[in-house]
Amino acid sequence: MIPEIGHFALALALSLAVVQSVLPILGASHGNVRRMQSARSSAIRQVFFVGVALAALMRSFVVSDFTVRNVAENSHSLKPLLFKIAGTWGSHEGSLLLWVLILTVFGAGVAVLGSNIPAATKARTLSVRAWISVGFLSFLLFTSNPFDRVSPPPADGSDLNPLLQDVGLAMHPPLLYFGGSMAEVVREGTRFLSPQDRDAMAIYLFDAEVGGGRGHREGRRGVRRAEDPDRLRKRRGHWPRSERNELMRPTRRDALKLAGLAGLGAGLPRGLFAAEDIPELSAQVARLQLLPDSYPQTEVWGYGGTIPGREIRVGQGQRLRRRFVNDLPQASSIHWHGIRIDNAMDGVSGLTQDAVAPGGTFDYDFVTPDAGTYWYHAHNRSWEQVARGLHGPLIVDEAEAPDVDREEVLVLDDWLLNPETGQIDDSFDHPMMMSHSGRTGNYVTTNGRYNLTLPVRRHERLRLRLINASNARIFQLKLSGLEGWIVALDGMPLASPAPVEDVLVLGPAQRTDLIVDVLAEEGETADLVDVGENFSQVVFTVSGTASQTRRAVPVALPPNPKMDLPDLAGATPLRLVMSGGAMGRMDSAILKGERMGFRELAAAGRFWAFNGVAEMTDTPLADLGLGEPVRLVIVNDTVFPHAMHLHGMHFREVSEDGALGPLRDTILVGGRETREITFTVDNPGDWLFHCHMLGHAASGMTTWVRVA
Ligand SMILES: [Cu+2]
DSSP: OHHHHHHHHHHHHHHHHHHHHHHHHHHHHHTOHHHHHHHHHHHHHHHHHHHHHHHHHHHHHHTTOTTBHHHHHHOOTTSOHHHHHHGGGSSHHHHHHHHHHHHHHHHHHHHHHOTTSOHHHHHHHHHHHHHHHHHHHHHHHHHOOTTOBOSSOOSSOOOOOGGGOSHHHHTHHHHHHHHHHHHHHHHHHHTTSOHHHHHHHHHHHHHHHHHHHHHHHHHHHHHHHHHOHHHHHHHHHHSOOOHHHHTOOOOHHHHHHHHHHHHHHHHHHIIIIIOOOOOEEEEEEEEEOOSOTTSOOEEEEEETTOSSOOOEEEETTOEEEEEEEEESSSOBOEEEETOOOOGGGSOOBTTTBOOBOTTOEEEEEEEOOSOEEEEEEEOSSHHHHTTTTOEEEEEEEOSSOOSOSEEEEEEEEEEOBOTTTOOBOOOTTOHHHHHTTOOOOSEEEETTBTTOEEEEEETOEEEEEEEEOSSSOOEEEEEESEEEEEEEETTEEEEEEEEOOSOEEEOTTOEEEEEEEEOSOTTSEEEEEETTTTEEEEEEEEEEESOSSOOOOOOOOOOOSSOOOOOSTTOEEEEEEEEESTTOOOOEEEETTEEEEHHHHHHTTOOEEETTBSSOOSSOSEEEOTTOEEEEEEEEOSSSOEEEEESSOOEEEEOTTSOEEEEESEEEEOTTOEEEEEEEOOSOEEEEEEESSHHHHHTTOEEEEEEO
16 A cells, blocks of 8 residues: 555656646746746645655565565565665666655755745746656656566565665765755855855855765775675675575676766756756858858858857966757767867867767867967868868967957858859769869858958057868968068967068968058058959958057067977987879878778778878877977878878977977978978877868878877
């Protein structure tokens, strides 16, 4: 009879939860106070009914009622009382029930004690909590009913999960759940507290969190201990068990179960109720007017559905967190280009993380050590995904901003569009593009516009942050009506501003920070001229005057940390020979461990090789130690230029006279050119080194270095 009471109480709790999931939130949206207040009584009653259910189950365990399947499977008549009680949450049915009770207790706590919470917010919060209760209770009742009877009942039970047969661990799940929920409620509650109260509560929150964390670690330790056969044997000696239990071995599954249980306590409340306030960055399919208005809209893939992706801006040294949400039809990941990042956050699918499947998420969380102009882009099938638009600017502000009137972030890109339909040409894997200079578009844009026009004033001083986000285009730019200085390359400040006297070359993935003064007269235009295409990449229309006189020559940006020159004399020599491509001299290369002829390679979609290998190998180009200085000679034995990008670290070019160039993360190596770079290896992890003509990277030009 008692189990039936428990079962019935659960059903009542579910119906209350259903009502609570609807009424208060409706009340909140219509301003109906009575409906909003109905949450209070239903929340309290749920605690009562779920409490009755848990008590009924616990009683069945305490009296060893083996007619209840759950008791028969998770207890034994000769257990000490503590372990009989622990049997209540020794199964997934029981632990779910316990969890629901704690959930409802805290829900009622919010209802009764949350007088400082605005009524509508409170009503909504309680409704949302009720949705979760409805889910759990339905799951319990319809798939995992802990009150199921078994007939005929066994003579004795089959014992408790061995992992819970430890005085400490027996009471572990309730404490863990309680700690997790407490942390959550405190966190929620503090949003409505005064700052002083919040400070006071913060200490408590910290305790609760640490407590939860400690519990989790304890749980894991328990798992390890339980896996120790000696310990198990000893324990089995203490308490009798049924025959079935003789065969019971702690399996990996059991271990995972407990770890999962512990994880439930630590992770689940946070994930479900609080929704950590980590901002989302979604990659999604969007249609927008990329071409002039007389053309149809173009389907693109964009971060936040825009082209370029949403600008991300943080201060230097700050923590950047984004939950990547993949709403694309393809797996993807995000690489934070140029950030000297923690390796696990580098976003390289297949090297530092698995690609995030469609519908999946990945939390990026890192600190931005360097100020400057960076960008983020897709790093799975990047030759397709970046071409479809998956990239955006990532700006890290200096602690002290340079003295300019304003700044403009200019993302330069090109698109290969079908002129009839206006849609992106989807021949991403076309051998012609892979084997030549790369996928070059027929439509050039700045910030997603072909005719970007910005109003300026005469003598105004601007900081222009140029980012080349194209797959393969090398932009050649000139200033007209503007006087400019290069102040940073690839994010890193130059020691002193370099006047722009000639053509600015911006290879794929490269960035240039300029400070420019508007010299053109009012009514005229100044231009960022694309010399290659012979058109204006950006038109600056001059109206008004910022000041009658010119400003002084700009000063250098503040240096970033770790800009020391590497020790050339003691540097480890490395060599990378690039070969292949159309009109190249590559007769053969290694692919999947076999030497293949150029034709065979081409049939496999490989047109390029690094040191005679046409794929990323299991072994790195170099195994390097932290602090090791390196000199890397790059021999371009092809007729095409390649933009070589190193992840995780910046390098300097060594010129023929031994002088060191500015810090960069991407170097453009011309056809048949040989260049040398040097850097001190100072970031541990597996770092990609590849051509940023993305089709080249996909067809043979990718390698990596390991830093340990
Ligand atoms: Cu290349």
